[in-house]
Amino acid sequence: xxxxxxxxxxxxxxxxxxxxxxxxxxxxxxxxxxxxxxxxxxxxxxxxxxxxxxxxxxxxxxxxxxxxxxxxxxxxxxxxxxxxxxxxxxxxxxxxxxxxxxxxxxxxxxxxxxxxxxxxxxxxxxxxxxxxxxxxxxxxxxxxxxxxxxxxxxxxxxxxxxxxxxxxxxxxxxxxxxxxxxxxxxxxxxxxxxxxxxxxxxxxxxxxxxxxxxxxxxxxxxxxxxxxxxxxxxxxxxxxxxxxxxxxxxxxxxxxxxxxxxxxxxxxxxxxxxxxxxx
Amino acid sequence: xxxxxxxxxxxxxxxxxxxxxxxxxxxxxxxxxxxxxxxxxxxxxxxxxxxxxxxxxxxxxxxxxxxxxxxxxxxxxxxxxxxxxxxxxxxxxxxxxxxxxxxxxxxxxxxxxxxxxxxxxxxxxxxxxxxxxxxxxxxxxxxxxxxxxxxxxxxxxxxxxxxxxxxxxxxxxxxxxxxxxxxxxxxxxxxxxxxxxxxxxxxxxxxxxxxxxxxxxxxxxxxxxxxxxxxxxxxxxxxxxxxxxxxxxxxxxxxxxxxxxxxxxxxxxxxxxxxxxxxxxxxxxxxxxxxxxxxxxxxxxxxxxxxxxxxxxxxxxxxxxxxxxxxxxxxxxxxxxxxxxxxxxxxxxxxxxxxxxxxxxxxxxxxxxxxxxxxxxxxxxxxxxxxxxxxxxxxxxxxxxxxxxxxxxxxxxxxxxxxxxxxxxxxxxxxxxxxxxxxxxxxxxxxxxxxxxxxxxxxxxxxxxxxxxxxxxxxxxxxxxxxxxxxxxxxxxx
Numbered sequence: 001x002x003x004x005x006x007x008x009x010x011x012x013x014x015x016x017x018x019x020x021x022x023x024x025x026x027x028x029x030x031x032x033x034x035x036x037x038x039x040x041x042x043x044x045x046x047x048x049x050x051x052x053x054x055x056x057x058x059x060x061x062x063x064x065x066x067x068x069x070x071x072x073x074x075x076x077x078x079x080x081x082x083x084x085x086x087x088x089x090x091x092x093x094x095x096x097x098x099x100x101x102x103x104x105x106x107x108x109x110x111x112x113x114x115x116x117x118x119x120x121x122x123x124x125x126x127x128x129x130x131x132x133x134x135x136x137x138x139x140x141x142x143x144x145x146x147x148x149x150x151x152x153x154x155x156x157x158x159x160x161x162x163x164x165x166x167x168x169x170x171x172x173x174x175x176x177x178x179x180x181x182x183x184x185x186x187x188x189x190x191x192x193x194x195x196x197x198x199x200x201x202x203x204x205x206x207x208x209x210x211x212x213x214x215x216x217x218x219x220x221x222x223x224x225x226x227x228x229x230x231x232x233x234x235x236x237x238x239x240x241x242x243x244x245x246x247x248x249x250x251x252x253x254x255x256x257x258x259x260x261x262x263x264x265x266x267x268x269x270x271x272x273x274x275x276x277x278x279x
Numbered sequence: 280x281x282x283x284x285x286x287x288x289x290x291x292x293x294x295x296x297x298x299x300x301x302x303x304x305x306x307x308x309x310x311x312x313x314x315x316x317x318x319x320x321x322x323x324x325x326x327x328x329x330x331x332x333x334x335x336x337x338x339x340x341x342x343x344x345x346x347x348x349x350x351x352x353x354x355x356x357x358x359x360x361x362x363x364x365x366x367x368x369x370x371x372x373x374x375x376x377x378x379x380x381x382x383x384x385x386x387x388x389x390x391x392x393x394x395x396x397x398x399x400x401x402x403x404x405x406x407x408x409x410x411x412x413x414x415x416x417x418x419x420x421x422x423x424x425x426x427x428x429x430x431x432x433x434x435x436x437x438x439x440x441x442x443x444x445x446x447x448x449x450x451x452x453x454x455x456x457x458x459x460x461x462x463x464x465x466x467x468x469x470x471x472x473x474x475x476x477x478x479x480x481x482x483x484x485x486x487x488x489x490x491x492x493x494x495x496x497x498x499x500x501x502x503x504x505x506x507x508x509x510x511x512x513x514x515x516x517x518x519x520x521x522x523x524x525x526x527x528x529x530x531x532x533x534x535x536x537x538x539x540x541x542x543x544x545x546x547x548x549x550x551x552x553x554x555x556x557x558x559x560x561x562x563x564x565x566x567x568x569x570x571x572x573x574x575x576x577x578x579x580x581x582x583x584x585x586x587x588x589x590x591x592x593x594x595x596x597x598x599x600x601x602x603x604x605x606x607x608x609x610x611x612x613x614x615x616x617x618x619x620x621x622x623x624x625x626x627x628x629x630x631x632x633x634x635x636x637x638x639x640x641x642x643x644x645x646x647x648x649x650x651x652x653x654x655x656x657x658x659x660x661x662x663x664x665x666x667x668x669x670x671x672x673x674x675x676x677x678x679x680x681x682x683x684x685x686x687x688x689x690x691x692x693x694x695x696x697x698x699x700x701x702x703x704x705x706x707x708x709x710x711x712x713x714x715x716x717x718x719x720x721x722x723x724x725x726x727x728x729x730x731x732x733x734x735x736x737x738x739x740x741x742x743x744x745x746x747x748x749x750x751x752x753x754x755x756x757x758x759x760x761x762x763x764x765x766x767x768x769x770x771x772x773x
Binding site for chain 2: 023024027037039041042043044068069083084085086087088089215216218219220221222223225226227232234237251254255257258259260262263266
């Protein structure tokens with residue numbers, strides 16, 4: 001059982017939870033994730049650790065409401081408990097001083113990006129971050145990202161905040177302006193696909209952090225397999241970060257839809273249940 | 280070994296055993312037929328998750344126990360990886376003292392109800408039974424009797440908790456709560472150690488929980504055995520991955536003096552053929568974990584599982600049988616085993632194959648998939664198979680399957696479960712740079728005491744064997760416990 005210390009809403013569908021997990025807080029590095037399970041009948045889902053406080057023994061998770069489990073987690077309150085939290089999992093981000101790092105976060109992808117931005121900055125890099133979302137309301141963690149970035153560019157699809165346009169436009173502007181030594185892209189698979197195509201065009205080494213479907217998170221099941229450079233890798237143990245130019249994003253997109261029908265039905269019936277409860 | 284022989288002789292010489300032996304002529308014992316396990320109707324069971332084997336009755340058990348000759352040289356014990364005093368427990372059954380029979384099992388076996396269900400007795404104790412080796416007759420049903428005794432005890436409501444030596448205060452960490460870890464924990468706690476079992480998943484039990492289906496080993500049975508270990512003082516810590524949540528070095532700093540790695544073979548193999556990453560193609564580990572551990576087939580559980588009408592399971596091991604029979608129970612119209620050799624070479628237990636056949640599982644033997652095809656949503660809908668023939672024997676002694684050129688044909692399948700073996704889980708080795716590993720990724724240990732190249736680390740089960748059985752893992756756990764005991768005694772003497 002892991003107690004929730006605080007909850008704050010970052011946007012309509014995104015919440016930030018600070019939870020007690022002293023051992024994970026001590027061990028976790030940028031790039032690591034945890035598997036979370038809520039309730040005896042809950043499913044196991046992966047969530048990136050956004051930050052941690054080893055002294056206090058807490059980690060911070062950011063969750064976007066997209067289905068049954070994320071919805072259930074998003075309505076928890078301070079003092080509630082999460083049944084199971086295990087980690088830290090995955091390979092930590094390879095952090096080194098290489099010069100200028102261009103980070104790009106799409107939507108809730110900004111959450112896993114934050115610890116990497118922080119680590120890259122602390123390693124002595126010049127960090128430029130592009131945050132992108134459909135509209136102003138969906139831009140999250142701007143203050144925290146600014147703290148560790150030399151420059152932040154905001155892109156919104158509707159122009160309600162920052163510049164109007166896609167994440168790739170913001171990235172290309174930087175790439176054309178100055179030398180970029182490395183790029184890190186985290187967000188929806190489709191955004192990472194196009195971001196990665198862009199940096200490939202400019203020959204910039206790029207990492208993407210993949211958000212695959214997982215069950216155990218320890219390499220046991222292979223639900224999270226992904227093709228990288230033509231070889232099957234497990235996101236949970238080999239990743240979550242991979243050389244973006246080698247990732248088969250189309251396959252990732254296809255595999256993310258592997259349980260679409262089941263998930264949709266379950267979510268609809270859950271929402272129906274919620275409605276009945278409130279009536 | 281001398282002590283053991285002496286102990287067995289002493290036990291056999293007890294008055295009650297002698298009386299029992301005299302109570303019936305060997306000829307009469309030999310004339311009895313072996314008991315038949317009661318099985319659930321194959322049609323009914325294929326539509327539910329109820330246990331296939333229903334157990335045997337008291338009367339059946341007592342009659343079967345009479346078949347055992349209580350040999351002066353009980354070869355059956357040598358066939359048991361955890362060295363159960365088999366004649367002693369069977370004679371207690373004959374005497375109808377089932378509680379003492381249960382105690383006898385627990386002298387050396389931490390999980391009798393589990394072993395009575397999933398051990399391949401036909402390859403172990405029963406293969407070494409006097410009936411088998413000397414008389415060329417059908418052996419005593421040792422496995423059925425073990426299960427009977429364990430079930431009787433559990434149902435009696437009065438479970439015997441083995442005696443535990445006074446605490447010596449020495450902390451030992453067991454990594455993984457599968458069969459090898461549980462066996463090691465049971466022996467070490469009896470010796471007075473302070474034992475903590477670290478489990479990566481949210482529930483203890485390892486493969487007994489996530490792998491073996493309800494219809495073969497109900498989770499409730501596993502829980503009872505774990506509960507008994509808790510009562511003996513074993514501490515279980517779930518959601519803890521040694522090597523990630525804390526390293527072995529961290530745990531040493533917390534006072535743990537020895538370690539047993541029983542982290543299993545947690546990395547499924549795939550065949551790396553075109554189309555294998557399509558949706559609806561998954562490892563048996565994933566399929567079984569979703570259904571067994573996560574209860575995905577129940578509506579009120581949140582984990583989803585894919586239901587297939589035409590399900591193909593690739594492989595011929597016990598896990599393949601578990602997967603295909605699970606698919607049948609989840610409503611598959613065709614549940615098929617695709618295996619590249621023939622029934623004869625199949626590694627699955629004969630009983631499992633028989634049960635599968637009874638339940639209407641189709642066996643496409645001498646077939647191997649070479650490619651998968653998917654619909655526009657990426658869901659598998661068809662596979663290409665190649666026919667095989669058997670060639671010369673390979674390293675395993677089994678005849679090698681050879682592809683027949685031009686024999687390719689397509690088969691419709693909307694769910695494919697790949698069950699072609701597992702590789703050792705790399706999490707522990709990856710966190711211990713000095714650890715000696717084999718080229719297959721298994722931990723190298725000495726055969727007897729299961730000690731690794733790091734003196735305080737012992738290992739057993741699939742992380743050492745690369746894929747074996749529950750009972751061999753338990754045997755490793757017991758040997759490692761003895762090794763750890765000796766290691767710690769020597770260390771603390773100095």
